[in-house]
Every structure is written in structure tokens, then in C-alpha cells.
Amino acid sequence: MNPNRPFWMPVAYATVGLVLLTALWSVGWVATGAAVLLAVLFIAGSYWMIERPKIGPIPAREEAVDSAVAAAILDSxxxxxxxxxxxxxxxxxxxxxxxxxxxxxxxxxxxxxxxxxxxxxxxxxxxxxxxxxxxxxxxxxxxxxxxxxxxxxxxxxxxxxxxxxxxxxxVTLARQAEEMRGDFVANVSHELRSPLSSLVGFIETLQGPAKNDVDAREKFLDVMAGEAGRMARLIDDLLSLARIEVNEHVRPVGSADVPVILQGVVEALSIKAKKRGTTLDLESNTGLAPVPGDGDELTEVFQNLVDNAIKYGTEGAPVSVRVDAVARIPDVGGAGIRVRVANRGEPIAPEHLPRLTERFYRIDKGRSRQMGGTGLGLAIVKHIVARHRGRLVVDSSAEEGTVFSVFLPDK
Ligand SMILES: Nc1ncnc2c1ncn2[C@@H]1O[C@H](COP(=O)(O)OP(=O)(O)OP(=O)(O)O)[C@@H](O)[C@H]1O
Ligand SMILES: [Mg+2]
Incomplete structure (x- = not known):
């Protein structure tokens, strides 16, 4: 029944109609046959008015709309x-x-x-x-x-x-974030504690047993300088990571001449390469147009990749650095440039590849530490490349050696 109209209304109309009809018939204004016909019409009309809403389409449509709305809300x-x-x-x-x-x-x-x-x-x-x-x-x-x-x-x-x-x-993301935060604090504390406890040990030795030993003092101070340097580097890297993470969603506004940046990186690291009997071969396509990017951040990217290639590649084997244009950046699409940093050496096992860019992840912790590494280099690289809307791809095999490729879009 239509809830907007009380059920007695059609009955009331019919009753008024019938009373009026009876009055008109009794004074002879309406013929008996016509009065009977009209009375039947009144009763039928009022019955139809009461019953119509029950069988009419309006409530059915309202119900259908209600359930469609509920389904749409649930699905959203x-x-x-x-x-x-x-x-x-x-x-x-x-x-x-x-x-x-x-x-x-x-x-x-x-x-x-x-x-x-x-x-x-x-x-x-x-x-x-x-x-x-x-x-x-x-x-x-x-x-x-x-x-x-x-x-x-x-x-x-x-x-x-x-x-x-x-x-x-x-709550997957929330739990993951909590876990990562916990791991991160534990890692940072651990990374800072080891050089610090080594410093404390040397200080105690210099205050006590080695107080008057001039040779030992020279040697210990060298080691202490190295440990203090590592702590300072760790803090610098952490700050740099935090800064890049904050800006990761904002693309850099400047433009960067990658061949010129690579030239600078190769020059800066050539002494380190020489110490490992390695040469750095730069093959640069000078005709490349600058790409949108932050020169300092990209310098940090290539510095770390070339530094890693020198550190972890076979001693004495050359490191190759190459830059060229590519028609399509993998996954991301669009044209750009690719910088390839390749070294010879033991290939990286496939299970390590996806984890290399995690903070503090090192395949051989002892070796990385001994070389002064913090294990944050590739994490910084990943975030900078992401900020540039680029891609970092790592391939490693016995035949090809280890190749880190950085793709950067050209617009
Ligand atoms: N070219 C490479 N060949 C083999 N292993 C590599 C290479 N580059 C990186 N790795 C592995 O990845 C790990 C992480 O590298 P990452 O640059 O993040 O840290 P790191 O070099 O140890 O320290 P940092 O970069 O802070 O000096 C390294 O410890 C090493 O085990
Ligand atoms: Mg590194």
C-alpha cells in the first residue's frame, strides 16, 4: 500500500459519492439504472485505489534501487x-x-x-x-x-x-611498516655500535697498556680515524636517504648532462680503481641531450655503482661504464637513456638480486664493512632513480659479469 496515503481515503471518497448519489436518486434527478451503474463504478474505483499500490511497480523499483545501492557501497x-x-x-x-x-x-x-x-x-x-x-x-x-x-x-x-x-x-601495510621500522632501528644501532665499541676499546688501550708505546699509538689512531670516518659516513648516508625519501614523489626540476657527470665520477674514482689494479673504461655518447634530473643526486648514483664495481669486481679486471639512448625504458615505457656499469667477477646469486637495494643488505657483510661500506649505497640509488621516474635493473651471470643499468626518461 502506498504509505503516503491513508487507507481510509478511497473508502471516504466512495462513501461521500454513494450518499450524494442516493440523495439525487431519491429526489428523482438521476434514473435508477444510471444510479446503480455509478454506484458500482464508485465502489470499483475506490477498491482499485486501495489495491493498486500493492501490485504497482513503485515499491519493487525502490527495493531494487536499495539493493543496487547496498551492493555498490559494499563493492567500493x-x-x-x-x-x-x-x-x-x-x-x-x-x-x-x-x-x-x-x-x-x-x-x-x-x-x-x-x-x-x-x-x-x-x-x-x-x-x-x-x-x-x-x-x-x-x-x-x-x-x-x-x-x-x-x-x-x-x-x-x-x-x-x-x-x-x-x-x-x-592491516598488511601497517604491519609491514612496523616491522621495517623495528628492523631499521635495530640495524642502525648495530651498525653504529660496532665502530663505537672498537673506538672505546682502543681508547682504553691507549689510556692503559699502550700508554707509552709510540708505535702502537700511531697504528691505533689510524684505525680509530677509520672507525670514526665510518660512523660519520653512516650518519651522512642515513640523512641523505631520509632527505631523498621525503622528496621521492616530487620529480627533480633541473636538467642533467649525464655524460659530463660520468666523466667526473670516473675521474674521482680512478685513484681507488688504480689501487685495485683496475681501469675504468668510459664509453660516452657525447651527442646525448640532457635529461630532467638533479646533477648532485645522479652523481651519487653513479659514484656508488662504479665504487661497487671496483670493490666487488675481480681485482685487475677493467670496469666498463657506458651511456646510450634507448627507445623504450623497461616497465615504465617511453624513450630515455641507459647508463651501464659492468664488472667482471663472481656472479651475484639470483636470491640476492631482489634484496640488494634493501637498507644494510650486503651479500658478504664482513667484506663490505672491511671496505668501509655502510650497506646503504644501493638503497640510496634506488630512491634517487625512483624520484627521477627511472628504473634500476641488475643482471649478473658468469659470462657477462655483473651489470647495473640505470634508465632515465628523457622528458
Ligand atoms: N657490482 C657488484 N658485484 C657484486 N656484488 C655487489 C655489487 N654491487 C653491490 N653488490 C652487493 O650489494 C651489497 C649492497 O651494496 P651497497 O652499495 O648498498 O652497499 P655497500 O657497497 O656494501 O656499502 P656502501 O655503498 O654504503 O659503501 C654489497 O654489500 C655487495 O654485497
Ligand atoms: Mg656501495
């Missing part, structure tokens, strides 16, 4: 939402839940698509009328994800046969 939520009946059967799922559990989950017991005991017991609680909130579950397939589970009971009859609503709130 980033978290999986599942509606369940009192037997724990899946009545409906939103898009995010469909992606997680598969379309086949609909109509089946939840346990067939979701075996996690915490989720199932939460849903059982909700069906029994108790709100369930907060257990954390981790799923490993298809990718590792962590969810907070919420299951809310719905009193019978509130919305059809729905008894419980299950919401899986995705």
Missing part, C-alpha cells in the same frame, strides 16, 4: 565483507571478498573457502549473537596479507536471512 569498500546466514552459509560477498575467496564461495559453508580457525570461531560467535572483534590472521596465498577479523551479529529478520557480517580489515 577495500576490505572483504561477507554476509552469512545462521548456518554459516555465504549469502553474499563484496568485490574484495570475491577476489580473496573466489566466486565459488557463494552459497557454501564459509569453512569451505576460509579455513582459518580464528575467523570461523569469530563467525560462530556472531551467529550466536556475540560481537567478535580483533583477532589477527595472516594469509600466505596468493600473497602474504594480514587481516583484523570483525564479525557482527544481526538480529533475525533485520535484513532478510542475514545472521552475521564478517569484515576482514586489511
Amino acid at each position: 569498500l577495500p576490505d572483504p565483507v561477507v554476509l552469512l546466514d545462521k548456518k554459516r552459509q555465504v549469502l553474499a560477498l563484496n568485490q574484495a571478498a570475491m577476489e580473496l575467496m573466489g566466486e565459488a564461495a557463494k552459497g557454501r559453508d564459509l569453512s569451505q573457502s576460509f579455513r582459518h580457525p580464528a575467523v570461523l570461531s569469530g563467525v560462530n560467535d556472531a551467529i550466536a549473537g556475540h560481537k567478535f572483534k580483533g583477532a589477527e590472521v595472516s594469509l600466505t596465498t596468493p600473497v602474504r596479507r594480514t587481516f583484523e577479523v570483525y564479525a557482527t551479529p544481526l538480529p533475525p529478520g533485520t535484513i532478510g536471512t542475514i545472521s552475521a557480517i564478517l569484515v576482514l580489515h586489511d
Whole structure:
């Protein structure tokens, strides 16, 4: 029935009509036959007015609109939402839940698509009328994800046969960030503590047993200078990383002449190369146009890559640095330039490749430390390249050696 009109209104119209008709008939103004016909019409009309809304299309359309709105709202939520009946059967799922559990989950017991005991017991609680909130579950397939589970009971009859609503709130990124922050603080403390404890040890020795030993003092002071230098470098690298991270989403505004930058980097590192019996071969295409970029940051990128090639490449084998134009940057697309830094030597095992740009990740920790490394070089490279909207690609094989390629877009 149309809720905007009280049910008695058509009846009232009919009654007024019939009374009027009777009056007109009794004074003889209306013929008996016509009066009977009109009376039937009045009654039929009022009946139609009462009944019409019940069978009319208006409420059906409103219901359809309501459920379409509800489905659109549920689908727009980033978290999986599942509606369940009192037997724990899946009545409906939103898009995010469909992606997680598969379309086949609909109509089946939840346990067939979701075996996690915490989720199932939460849903059982909700069906029994108790709100369930907060257990954390981790799923490993298809990718590792962590969810907070919420299951809310719905009193019978509130919305059809729905008894419980299950919401899986995705907290993967938050947990990852917490983990990384914890690891990072632990790593920084560790990296600073080792040179510091070595410094403290030397100071104590110089104050005590080696007080008057001139030779030992000279030697110890050299080592101490090295350790202090490493601490200073670590702090510089951390600050530089923090600065680049803050600006990572903003593209640099300047323009950079990469062949000129490479010339400078090769000159600056040639003495270090010489010490390892290595030569730096720069093959530069001087016809290249400058690319959008920050000269100082790009210098830092190539300095670290060439420095690594000298440090980790075979002693005595040349390091090759090459720059040329490319028609298409892998993954990113668009034209640009590629800088290749290649060295001979033991190839990097495939399991290390994706982790090289993590902070403090070194294949051989002892060797890197002994060479004065902080393990932050490639992390800085990665962020600078990302800021330039470029790509860093690493290939390593026994035949080709290790090749770090930096792609930079030319506009
Ligand atoms: N050309 C290379 N060949 C073999 N291994 C490499 C090469 N470049 C980097 N690596 C490996 O990657 C690790 C990380 O390199 P990264 O530049 O981040 O740190 P680092 O060189 O140890 O320290 P820093 O750059 O701060 O001096 C290195 O410790 C090394 O194990
Ligand atoms: Mg390095």
C-alpha cells in the first residue's frame, strides 16, 4: 500500500459519492439504472485505489534501487565483507571478498573457502549473537596479507536471512611498516655500535697498556680515524636517504648532462680503481641531450655503482661504464637513456638480486664493512632513480659479469 496515503481515503471518497448519489436518486434527478451503474463504478474505483499500490511497480523499483545501492557501497569498500546466514552459509560477498575467496564461495559453508580457525570461531560467535572483534590472521596465498577479523551479529529478520557480517580489515601495510621500522632501528644501532665499541676499546688501550708505546699509538689512531670516518659516513648516508625519501614523489626540476657527470665520477674514482689494479673504461655518447634530473643526486648514483664495481669486481679486471639512448625504458615505457656499469667477477646469486637495494643488505657483510661500506649505497640509488621516474635493473651471470643499468626518461 502506498504509505503516503491513508487507507481510509478511497473508502471516504466512495462513501461521500454513494450518499450524494442516493440523495439525487431519491429526489428523482438521476434514473435508477444510471444510479446503480455509478454506484458500482464508485465502489470499483475506490477498491482499485486501495489495491493498486500493492501490485504497482513503485515499491519493487525502490527495493531494487536499495539493493543496487547496498551492493555498490559494499563493492567500493577495500576490505572483504561477507554476509552469512545462521548456518554459516555465504549469502553474499563484496568485490574484495570475491577476489580473496573466489566466486565459488557463494552459497557454501564459509569453512569451505576460509579455513582459518580464528575467523570461523569469530563467525560462530556472531551467529550466536556475540560481537567478535580483533583477532589477527595472516594469509600466505596468493600473497602474504594480514587481516583484523570483525564479525557482527544481526538480529533475525533485520535484513532478510542475514545472521552475521564478517569484515576482514586489511592491516598488511601497517604491519609491514612496523616491522621495517623495528628492523631499521635495530640495524642502525648495530651498525653504529660496532665502530663505537672498537673506538672505546682502543681508547682504553691507549689510556692503559699502550700508554707509552709510540708505535702502537700511531697504528691505533689510524684505525680509530677509520672507525670514526665510518660512523660519520653512516650518519651522512642515513640523512641523505631520509632527505631523498621525503622528496621521492616530487620529480627533480633541473636538467642533467649525464655524460659530463660520468666523466667526473670516473675521474674521482680512478685513484681507488688504480689501487685495485683496475681501469675504468668510459664509453660516452657525447651527442646525448640532457635529461630532467638533479646533477648532485645522479652523481651519487653513479659514484656508488662504479665504487661497487671496483670493490666487488675481480681485482685487475677493467670496469666498463657506458651511456646510450634507448627507445623504450623497461616497465615504465617511453624513450630515455641507459647508463651501464659492468664488472667482471663472481656472479651475484639470483636470491640476492631482489634484496640488494634493501637498507644494510650486503651479500658478504664482513667484506663490505672491511671496505668501509655502510650497506646503504644501493638503497640510496634506488630512491634517487625512483624520484627521477627511472628504473634500476641488475643482471649478473658468469659470462657477462655483473651489470647495473640505470634508465632515465628523457622528458
Ligand atoms: N657490482 C657488484 N658485484 C657484486 N656484488 C655487489 C655489487 N654491487 C653491490 N653488490 C652487493 O650489494 C651489497 C649492497 O651494496 P651497497 O652499495 O648498498 O652497499 P655497500 O657497497 O656494501 O656499502 P656502501 O655503498 O654504503 O659503501 C654489497 O654489500 C655487495 O654485497
Ligand atoms: Mg656501495
